[in-house]
Amino acid sequence: MPYSDKYWQKEEILPRRELEEIQLKRLKWVAKHAYENVPFYRKAFKEKGVHPDDIRTLDDVARLPFTNKNHLIENYPFGLFAVPKDEIVRIHTSSGTTGKPKVVGYTARDLENWINLCARCLYMVGIRKKDVFQNMVSYTLFTGGLGFHYAAERIGAMVVPSGTGNTKRQIQFMLDFGTTAIHCTPSYALHIKEVAESMNIDPSEIGLRIGCFGAEPWSESLRRKLEDSFGLKAYDSYGLSEMNGPGVAFECEEQNGLHIWIDHYLVEVVDPESGEVLSEGEKGELVLTPLTKEALPLIRYRTGDITYIMDDECSCGRTHPKIHRILGRTDDMLIVRGINIFPSQIEHVLMKIPEVGDSYQIVLTKRGALDEMTVRVEVKDEFFTGELADLERLKKKIENALREELGIRVNVELVEKGTLERFEGKAKRILDLRR
Amino acid sequence: MPYSDKYWQKEEILPRRELEEIQLKRLKWVAKHAYENVPFYRKAFKEKGVHPDDIRTLDDVARLPFTNKNHLIENYPFGLFAVPKDEIVRIHTSSGTTGKPKVVGYTARDLENWINLCARCLYMVGIRKKDVFQNMVSYTLFTGGLGFHYAAERIGAMVVPSGTGNTKRQIQFMLDFGTTAIHCTPSYALHIKEVAESMNIDPSEIGLRIGCFGAEPWSESLRRKLEDSFGLKAYDSYGLSEMNGPGVAFECEEQNGLHIWIDHYLVEVVDPESGEVLSEGEKGELVLTPLTKEALPLIRYRTGDITYIMDDECSCGRTHPKIHRILGRTDDMLIVRGINIFPSQIEHVLMKIPEVGDSYQIVLTKRGALDEMTVRVEVKDEFFTGELADLERLKKKIENALREELGIRVNVELVEKGTLERFEGKAKRILDLRR
Ligand SMILES: [Zn+2]
Ligand SMILES: [Zn+2]
Numbered sequence: 085m086p087y088s089d090k091y092w093q094k095e096e097i098l099p100r101r102e103l104e105e106i107q108l109k110r111l112k113w114v115a116k117h118a119y120e121n122v123p124f125y126r127k128a129f130k131e132k133g134v135h136p137d138d139i140r141t142l143d144d145v146a147r148l149p150f151t152n153k154n155h156l157i158e159n160y161p162f163g164l165f166a167v168p169k170d171e172i173v174r175i176h177t178s179s180g181t182t183g184k185p186k187v188v189g190y191t192a193r194d195l196e197n198w199i200n201l202c203a204r205c206l207y208m209v210g211i212r213k214k215d216v217f218q219n220m221v222s223y224t225l226f227t228g229g230l231g232f233h234y235a236a237e238r239i240g241a242m243v244v245p246s247g248t249g250n251t252k253r254q255i256q257f258m259l260d261f262g263t264t265a266i267h268c269t270p271s272y273a274l275h276i277k278e279v280a281e282s283m284n285i286d287p288s289e290i291g292l293r294i295g296c297f298g299a300e301p302w303s304e305s306l307r308r309k310l311e312d313s314f315g316l317k318a319y320d321s322y323g324l325s326e327m328n329g330p331g332v333a334f335e336c337e338e339q340n341g342l343h344i345w346i347d348h349y350l351v352e353v354v355d356p357e358s359g360e361v362l363s364e365g366e367k368g369e370l371v372l373t374p375l376t377k378e379a380l381p382l383i384r385y386r387t388g389d390i391t392y393i394m395d396d397e398c399s400c401g402r403t404h405p406k407i408h409r410i411l412g413r414t415d416d417m418l419i420v421r422g423i424n425i426f427p428s429q430i431e432h433v434l435m436k437i438p439e440v441g442d443s444y445q446i447v448l449t450k451r452g453a454l455d456e457m458t459v460r461v462e463v464k465d466e467f468f469t470g471e472l473a474d475l476e477r478l479k480k481k482i483e484n485a486l487r488e489e490l491g492i493r494v495n496v497e498l499v500e501k502g503t504l505e506r507f508e509g510k511a512k513r514i515l516d517l518r519r
Numbered sequence: 520m521p522y523s524d525k526y527w528q529k530e531e532i533l534p535r536r537e538l539e540e541i542q543l544k545r546l547k548w549v550a551k552h553a554y555e556n557v558p559f560y561r562k563a564f565k566e567k568g569v570h571p572d573d574i575r576t577l578d579d580v581a582r583l584p585f586t587n588k589n590h591l592i593e594n595y596p597f598g599l600f601a602v603p604k605d606e607i608v609r610i611h612t613s614s615g616t617t618g619k620p621k622v623v624g625y626t627a628r629d630l631e632n633w634i635n636l637c638a639r640c641l642y643m644v645g646i647r648k649k650d651v652f653q654n655m656v657s658y659t660l661f662t663g664g665l666g667f668h669y670a671a672e673r674i675g676a677m678v679v680p681s682g683t684g685n686t687k688r689q690i691q692f693m694l695d696f697g698t699t700a701i702h703c704t705p706s707y708a709l710h711i712k713e714v715a716e717s718m719n720i721d722p723s724e725i726g727l728r729i730g731c732f733g734a735e736p737w738s739e740s741l742r743r744k745l746e747d748s749f750g751l752k753a754y755d756s757y758g759l760s761e762m763n764g765p766g767v768a769f770e771c772e773e774q775n776g777l778h779i780w781i782d783h784y785l786v787e788v789v790d791p792e793s794g795e796v797l798s799e800g801e802k803g804e805l806v807l808t809p810l811t812k813e814a815l816p817l818i819r820y821r822t823g824d825i826t827y828i829m830d831d832e833c834s835c836g837r838t839h840p841k842i843h844r845i846l847g848r849t850d851d852m853l854i855v856r857g858i859n860i861f862p863s864q865i866e867h868v869l870m871k872i873p874e875v876g877d878s879y880q881i882v883l884t885k886r887g888a889l890d891e892m893t894v895r896v897e898v899k900d901e902f903f904t905g906e907l908a909d910l911e912r913l914k915k916k917i918e919n920a921l922r923e924e925l926g927i928r929v930n931v932e933l934v935e936k937g938t939l940e941r942f943e944g945k946a947k948r949i950l951d952l953r954r
Binding site for chain 2: 160161162169170172173174175176187189192195213214216223224225229230237240241242243244245246247260261262
């Protein structure tokens with residue numbers, strides 16, 4: 085079933101020129117497909133004065149209109165679908181806690197493509213038939229669960245579809261089933277570490293080899309912490325339900341950037357304000373055009389994720405470019421005293437300081453007209469000595485490190501381990517009280 | 520993909536003789552497979568003085584040892600697996616709220632068989648490519664979710680993997696997505712009806728055509744209530760994770776007994792006490808031997824479910840025998856003043872009385888040495904007049920109907936609609952306070 089010992093599909097190592105030929109052919113197809121079958125796109129193309137036949141090179145993608153999440157919501161539930169309802173075999177939705185959710189659909193062929201893209205990722209980091217893959221994310225409407233579930237099963241690993249919650253039982257299953265690979269959010273992995281320790285289990289003795297972590301931004305320092313605690317290799321996973329789900333981009337064993345599968349997703353990075361296309365290496369908003377999606381061909385979809393393209397040759401042999409791990413979201417980006425700050429920058433600083441524990445919170449307030457940023461930081465037990473002078477020194481040290489990274493003054497408040505809220509899914513670390 | 524307009528697989532209508540030839544061949548295989556690869560079975564066969572080669576006819580199954588759920592638990596997690604761990608691609612577990620759960624495993628071929636058995640069931644009741652199938656049961660470790668999920672997807676229906684909970688959103692999805700078929704527990708279907716009514720939505724206008732209801736025993740009267748409320752056809756689904764999950768037996772459009780797929784499951788009904796094999800039509804415990812399971816070949820598995828075999832020709836053309844809907848569980852069976860009572864008998868009586876609402880509870884207590892049974896019954900709003908004489912009359916009417924069915928005196932306590940607890944999964948209707 086796999087193409088080779090090292091690659092799940094041969095497309096992973098096609099020469100770039102061949103990949104680009106495939107991209108151009110598919111871009112023409114998807115533009116035509118959207119134009120002919122989705123009234124929204126016919127209108128949008130016409131408003132931009134562009135026609136699918138105008139696409140002659142890959143750069144012509146920049147002539148096409150953007151799509152954003154509001155377009156999905158305005159066309160709830162099926163208004164952007166490009167095939168008859170009969171052809172849809174699955175739908176997923178965003179959580180949509182307020183108002184209408186985003187609904188995405190799949191044909192049987194879409195699912196098949198998606199499974200293989202996810203399998204490319206898991207196979208790339210070494211997951212094989214012999215592995216036990218414990219999938220600790222939501223199943224049902226969230227794409228993260230079923231996406232990797234099908235892929236790990238396709239590879240032939242033993243899939244433990246344990247879902248979220250009941251951390252003690254998750255740890256017991258890991259021990260009893262001989263789990264070697266896990267999939268969850270990085271914050272949940274940290275939580276598992278803490279719970280294991282509270283059960284007097286050394287996380288490094290669980291036997292995990294591989295951690296696939298996604299659905300929220302995380303830092304290099306957190307990676308090191310997870311790798312050191314569990315004795316595993318931790319990989320960053322990137323995807324979004326509008327592009328099928330997980331399996332859009334994933335780190336290879338180099339752990340330096342995520343290969344993005346350009347035979348299925350055309351990649352652009354644009355200026356979030358102007359929408360202008362940026363060059364390799366320039367930070368901006370990731371814009372993706374799925375090239376093979378039959379059910380939901382979203383043209384130039386604004387992901388809201390900030391990254392940049394790293395197009396070096398990779399030692400793993402894959403010819404697909406890489407993107408940098410997500411730096412933040414256009415809508416998570418904090419503007420504090422006029423300066424753009426991503427929470428991941430703060431996490432990065434904190435995780436480098438040995439006294440800092442596993443959790444932190446960013447609190448934004450106003451003092452008069454001025455923004456105030458306070459970072460509440462848990463201190464490891466062994467450093468929480470109760471000696472006021474020690475704590476004062478640590479506080480200053482963190483404040484200095486943050487000012488250096490961010491370029492603004494930040495208040496630090498030290499708290500005891502276990503004070504801050506824990507999250508089983510995506511962590512909510514920002515408390516913005518300015519409005 | 521389907522064999523015909525009417526049948527998912529041609530095995531559904533093979534002449535009985537051919538089915539029996541397949542059964543015998545497979546029984547020999549599975550006995551040998553278990554004997555050769557599972558030390559537990561080698562020992563159990565030897566203790567019974569039987570060898571796989573002794574199987575010459577289907578009746579010889581009675582010479583083999585029984586398996587029960589304790590054997591699974593004692594061999595936690597993988598002690599009864601008959602293939603190397605590498606070959607397992609999925610595991611599921613029972614909820615195991617106390618102590619160790621039952622763990623079941625699947626090879627890729629087991630999954631393929633399971634998907635097709637579930638697809639046979641859904642296709643049998645008319646679910647097709649054009650349908651929208653909302654799967655309102657737990658995913659992850661419970662087999663009910665993923666089992667029918669894969670099958671409905673295989674048929675090509677639009678699967679809405681909405682899982683449990685958030686009933687208002689479930690109803691909104693039904694309306695927005697045009698859901699035509701649902702899968703849930705019968706008690707949850709009743710709950711949906713109540714919630715829809717509280718939202719001023721007439722359940723019959725949702726547009727549901729087909730309801731697949733399983734995971735708990737229910738009555739003919741509840742079927743009528745659900746069919747009348749939603750304007751759908753309601754079908755009984757039977758399965759258990761030890762036999763893959765759902766897809767063991769399912770009603771056809773006749774709604775008179777569940778076809779049980781004997782090319783994959785050898786069926787016996789035994790006396791729960793003596794273990795003696797009973798004849799067609801005799802009530803007893805269902806005992807199943809999966810004939811094709813590679814990962815977990817459970818020989819003569821004691822399901823704990825009470826039913827009987829109905830082996831008449833069926834107008835649907837399927838040649839597989841039927842079992843009566845489950846009458847109760849050997850361990851749910853209530854012994855009250857020495858009389859065997861199944862909760863389903865009580866439900867059956869209640870649902871025939873027009874004044875009775877959607878919920879009830881059975882409370883068992885002791886008065887001195889004697890068992891006392893009280894049934895708490897919700898009365899529909901329009902009959903809860905506050906006129907004491909009316910309520911007293913209704914109470915007597917229900918008490919008489921119950922005494923007639925059960926043969927013992929029962930106290931009835933009438934309560935207002937909404938008083939008793941609602942259940943999103945399996946209903947827990949029995950409160951045994953005798954010990
Ligand atoms: Zn690489
Ligand atoms: Zn029939």
